[in-house]
Amino acid sequence: MTSKINVQDKSLLPTLLKKQKDSPFNFLSEDDVNSIAKELKLSRSRVYSTASFYSEISLSPRGKHIIRVCCNAPCENAGKEAIREAITKELGIEIDETTEDKLFTLESVNCLGACFMSPAMRIDDEIYGNLTPEETVKILNTYKKEHVDE
Amino acid sequence: MNNNVEITLNGNKISVPAYISIMEAAKRNGINLPSLCHHPDQRVKAHCRVCVVEVEGRKNLVPSCSTQVADGMVIKTNTARVRETVKTIVELILADHPQECLTCIRNGNCELRQLSDKLGLTNIQAEPSVKRYPIDLSSSTLVRDNNKCIKCGRCAEVCHHVQEVGILYSHNRSTEICISPEYGKKLSEVSCVHCGQCVLACPVGAIYEKDETSKVWDAIQDPEKHVIVQTAPSIRVSIAEEFGLPAGNVSTGKLVSALRNLGFDKIFDTDFAADVTIMEEGNELLQRLKTGGTLPMLTSCSPGWINYIEQYYPELLAHVSSCKSPQQMFGALAKTYYSKVSGIPAEKIFVVSIMPCTAKKYEAQREEMRDSGFQDVDVALTTRELGRMLRSTGTDFSTLPEGQYDEPMGDSTGAAAIFGATGGVMEAALRTVYEVLTGEELKKLEFEEVRGMEGVKSSTVDIAGSPVKVAVAHGLSNAKKILESIKSGKADYTFIEVMCCPGGCIGGGGQPYGSTNARRQERIEALYRLDKDMELRKSHENPAVKKLYDDFLGCPLGETSHKLLHTHYSDRSA
Ligand code: SF4
Ligand code: SF4
Ligand code: SF4
Ligand code: FES
Numbered sequence: 001m002t003s004k005i006n007v008q009d010k011s012l013l014p015t016l017l018k019k020q021k022d023s024p025f026n027f028l029s030e031d032d033v034n035s036i037a038k039e040l041k042l043s044r045s046r047v048y049s050t051a052s053f054y055s056e057i058s059l060s061p062r063g064k065h066i067i068r069v070c071c072n073a074p075c076e077n078a079g080k081e082a083i084r085e086a087i088t089k090e091l092g093i094e095i096d097e098t099t100e101d102k103l104f105t106l107e108s109v110n111c112l113g114a115c116f117m118s119p120a121m122r123i124d125d126e127i128y129g130n131l132t133p134e135e136t137v138k139i140l141n142t143y144k145k146e147h148v149d150e
Numbered sequence: 151m152n153n154n155v156e157i158t159l160n161g162n163k164i165s166v167p168a169y170i171s172i173m174e175a176a177k178r179n180g181i182n183l184p185s186l187c188h189h190p191d192q193r194v195k196a197h198c199r200v201c202v203v204e205v206e207g208r209k210n211l212v213p214s215c216s217t218q219v220a221d222g223m224v225i226k227t228n229t230a231r232v233r234e235t236v237k238t239i240v241e242l243i244l245a246d247h248p249q250e251c252l253t254c255i256r257n258g259n260c261e262l263r264q265l266s267d268k269l270g271l272t273n274i275q276a277e278p279s280v281k282r283y284p285i286d287l288s289s290s291t292l293v294r295d296n297n298k299c300i301k302c303g304r305c306a307e308v309c310h311h312v313q314e315v316g317i318l319y320s321h322n323r324s325t326e327i328c329i330s331p332e333y334g335k336k337l338s339e340v341s342c343v344h345c346g347q348c349v350l351a352c353p354v355g356a357i358y359e360k361d362e363t364s365k366v367w368d369a370i371q372d373p374e375k376h377v378i379v380q381t382a383p384s385i386r387v388s389i390a391e392e393f394g395l396p397a398g399n400v401s402t403g404k405l406v407s408a409l410r411n412l413g414f415d416k417i418f419d420t421d422f423a424a425d426v427t428i429m430e431e432g433n434e435l436l437q438r439l440k441t442g443g444t445l446p447m448l449t450s451c452s453p454g455w456i457n458y459i460e461q462y463y464p465e466l467l468a469h470v471s472s473c474k475s476p477q478q479m480f481g482a483l484a485k486t487y488y489s490k491v492s493g494i495p496a497e498k499i500f501v502v503s504i505m506p507c508t509a510k511k512y513e514a515q516r517e518e519m520r521d522s523g524f525q526d527v528d529v530a531l532t533t534r535e536l537g538r539m540l541r542s543t544g545t546d547f548s549t550l551p552e553g554q555y556d557e558p559m560g561d562s563t564g565a566a567a568i569f570g571a572t573g574g575v576m577e578a579a580l581r582t583v584y585e586v587l588t589g590e591e592l593k594k595l596e597f598e599e600v601r602g603m604e605g606v607k608s609s610t611v612d613i614a615g616s617p618v619k620v621a622v623a624h625g626l627s628n629a630k631k632i633l634e635s636i637k638s639g640k641a642d643y644t645f646i647e648v649m650c651c652p653g654g655c656i657g658g659g660g661q662p663y664g665s666t667n668a669r670r671q672e673r674i675e676a677l678y679r680l681d682k683d684m685e686l687r688k689s690h691e692n693p694a695v696k697k698l699y700d701d702f703l704g705c706p707l708g709e710t711s712h713k714l715l716h717t718h719y720s721d722r723s724a
Binding site: 047052 | 310315316317318319320321322323330331332333340
């Protein structure tokens, strides 16, 4: 009903997303919200309003990589559940949980915009389509490996 | 040039201005469409959809508050489809709303209740509502009950755009949407200035003042207590509205009688203290001019404004006059001067004030406001709380007799009367400063340029051959403009009046519900009429004030004044 209040200054959303990207835990802390408010000369409540409105933004700490699976009908038909189960099994996390090593957070979204290649998942900015559970585990392992190599 | 358009409204062909909304066009032609999120003084939000109508050629119903009329538009406001839709929307709101009307503070003036009555909703299948939110009692002045909030956004709009304080806003999405400070914080955890404008804007009982009427009843019933009351300048032109009478009535005498009926021992006038304030503040300005003190000097009578500058612009506090507000000057004098002349010990005196303001409650409780040795003002009630006390005792306001204020703190001047309007303190101060500086009589008392609802007003006044630049701001978004100009060194003013609320005290957050700008204007005009009709119109001519200085204070800015009538403010930024 009140979504219109959330129409904000053009620069607010990009600033929030950038700050989140710079955060080691992929989220905006209260200090972040306060400093953005100061920087953009907006009230703290306005900044928080936008931050809490967009599902892309998290207000609590998350893993280094955000895995998003979609919960929309077409993917459902295309074995999306098997993919989610594979992730859960491999990483030991359910939707909205973070692995203990703080490497991954699993989230669900309405649509990844990749229905034509479902089942799909997105890790950070990368989309992987036409997945099988085995492939999914492989992809996850490349991220894990990358982290070990660092 | 003809800026009108022809429309058909429920079959009636009418001509209306092209720039207005369908809602406004309907209103001007005999139909009040339902509305909840819309407020006549606010930007259009179009959240609630209870105002929808049918427009020929449009597939969907359109919100009438946000849709402009157009030439040839055919509008229907009462088709079955419109009626069913509106009913369903309101039923949905009610289904999620606590059914507590009988014990609700807005029982009697709730816009949701009125709408449900208007639509004839008698059969809502509401689940017994679960309280989702704890009631926020943390603020010293306001209560927030989010369970009753209908998320119309009116409070957020006023808090962000009229006051630009920015405390309340809409958070989260879909079913989790909630109006609150960030992180769902309590009001006491954020830098709210207690202005109460959100209360005035709220259509329901989701945000309201902390009711302190029972403290006053207890004091009145206590035989040990001598309970005195002071009435702020703007109450006499607004209290009648609490009884459904039109705005802009001057009802000073009835107000006095009403208070006597309640059982107060003495009825005094904050206007008396307003005259004292002018004596002190005028002399402070003269002193700053003489000794090269910090200029421009900013007025200090509006406690919401003081909260604002302390929390948001503490670096400019040196500009603020050290004078206490009239409410607090009265309190300090009541428990010293009045105690002395009446022989009643200060500890027995209980001071109540009737204020248009929620921030006055905060001010009365401040640590600094105990210079009499006691809390100077015991309880500050809003106009609405007084309305409640009076209604509970069966007061029929229009037939009350005309009473008179008591001595020695009941006399006042026209200068004090206009304190309640934006620009009034400035005008009152100029009347006195002019005569003190020039030693001549001021011929024309009206300073028209500082009057009226414009957000920031300025004027240059010639005093003894030297031009004095003054400015007036009301509503904190306008105060902010002035503060920014001082900060950037561009404000070459000598004296600036700032009032927290739009219109000044007559538009305060404690005033009757329905305080639109149109009503504010009526109240302002009533105050200027009052001033014009008064015999004495300059503060320094008030005989009771002269006596106060002769018998007790000595002179303005003297030692006793300094102790009782002046204060200091501190950095409270977060
Ligand atoms: S806010 Fe209005 S509808 Fe809700 S309980 Fe109070 S009076 Fe009733
Ligand atoms: S009292 Fe004033 S500052 Fe505080 S929340 Fe209400 S409108 Fe905002
Ligand atoms: S608190 Fe009142 S004004 Fe604010 S959104 Fe809720 S119902 Fe509307
Ligand atoms: S009054 Fe028009 S949408 Fe709320």
